[in-house]
Amino acid sequence: MNEPAQVRAINGVALLADYAVTRGLAMPDILRGTGIREQQLQDPNAEISLDQELRLTRNVVTGVHNEPGLGLMAGLLCHPPSFGVLGFAVMSSPTLRHAADIGVRYADLWFTIARHALVEHGDELWLIRDDHGVPADLRRFSLERDFSAIATIQQDLVPMKVPTLRVEVTVEPHPVYEMFATMLGVDKITFGQPRSLMAWQRNTLDVPLPQANTATARFYEQQCADIVQRRRSRDGVSGRVRDLLIRHGGVTDQSRIAADMDISVRTLRRRLADEGTTFRELSNETIGMLAEELLVAGLTVENVADRLGYSSVSAFTAAFRSWKGQPPGHFARVHRGRAIARV
Incomplete structure (x- = not known):
């Protein structure tokens, strides 16, 4: 028996469709075979299946010819307010570490189709990426987009670049990734690794956020939990x-x-x-x-x-x-x- 499709927020593909339009793709080509209607992209409460998201992502990746670095530009469009209650939960978090915890916990309300985990390793905090569930032809674009989006959102949350100790990625080196290192605030990226991760000193993520509000953060976190629970229930x-x-x-x-x-x-x-x-x-x-x-x-x-x-x-x-x-x-x-x- 086929399992029911995993339900996802539409926000991520809406931003991806916007990016594809800037690259010259027509909306019918972006939505081809997805079953997603153009008006759904304007509805922040709309939901789609993971399969629909993968189909749209593949349409975009194919349409922009899957060149290295294009995912980096797609990630620049990812800003917290675009993601509704999850974005507001992140923005009102007390610290950057708390915001990261919330982002990982409610990943299906974000832009990513990979899995991420925050792991403490001595004095370091690692964001470990698991993209085994991402089709092979989408992994490079997805990795670029996700890490670029993380850097973009971090700079939206605090008016400073939080230093990254190191970045390891599964993709092979390319000249365009010099921009990748600058974007992530790291001197060097290690390529061709068995897994992708970002590492920081733990205490650097304890930086307070300028829009921190405990009551607001709790309210939006509960909204995120309610959305996830409703999806799980059906x-x-x-x-x-x-x-x-x-x-x-x-x-x-x-x-x-x-x-x-x-x-x-x-x-x-x-x-x-x-x-x-x-x-x-x-x-x-x-x-x-x-x-x-x-x-x-x-x-x-x-x-x-x-x-x-x-x-x-x-x-x-x-x-x-x-x-x-x-x-x-x-x-x-x-x-x-x-x-x-x-x-």
Whole structure:
């Protein structure tokens, strides 16, 4: 059975289409075979599948003849306000490090089609890129665009160039990449490496952002989380897992869910990781939702704890408090009788 397509924000391809137009491509050629309508590109709330994004990216890369360095120019168009709630969450973050954490956590709301991870390595912080999910014919353009966009966004956030210790990339050297080094604020780029990464001194990313606002950052981060959760609830492997968890009343393990889906536990873990989640996260989310529904419906805390398979009321109470920031008894008194809608 084919898995439902991964849902993506349209912002990244909208900017890519704008770039392609500046390179002389016509919109019908940019959108050919994607199923994306031109008016969708103007709707910041529109969503597309990963396959549609890859098709449009391939149209652009083919149309500009895939020359080295063209992705660098595409990345220059990536500015935080173009990415809606994620852009505002990044802009209002307290520090550059926090902004980077948010950007990596909600990558599907950005411009990138690769996976990135922030890893502390001694006194250094590494941004490690994994582009195994990017088709081979798009990897160079995608890498150029992503690293150029990171440098562009960093300069938008703070009025100074944060020094980069080193940059390693999988692509081979080319004269145009002298501009790449200047753009990234690094003396030298090491080419032909098995993986791509950027490295900074950890403390250099502790620089405060001029538009920092804790309340605003929390608000937009929650908006990002809500968008991601809505997508997980209806699409992909995570949506199927959530449905099966609900069918089992939340009381089951991943081996049973994997068996229901006729796949191995290892495959289930890998596919969930590809969608940016884990079985534990989905299980906790689903149990939390079921707990809310049962409490609203009038069941006692003891009954809910028993129905959801908790060994004790205290264990359930501790878990519920971690989800909702309040004990289940208080939640039940406030919300009893109200409808809790599933997203």
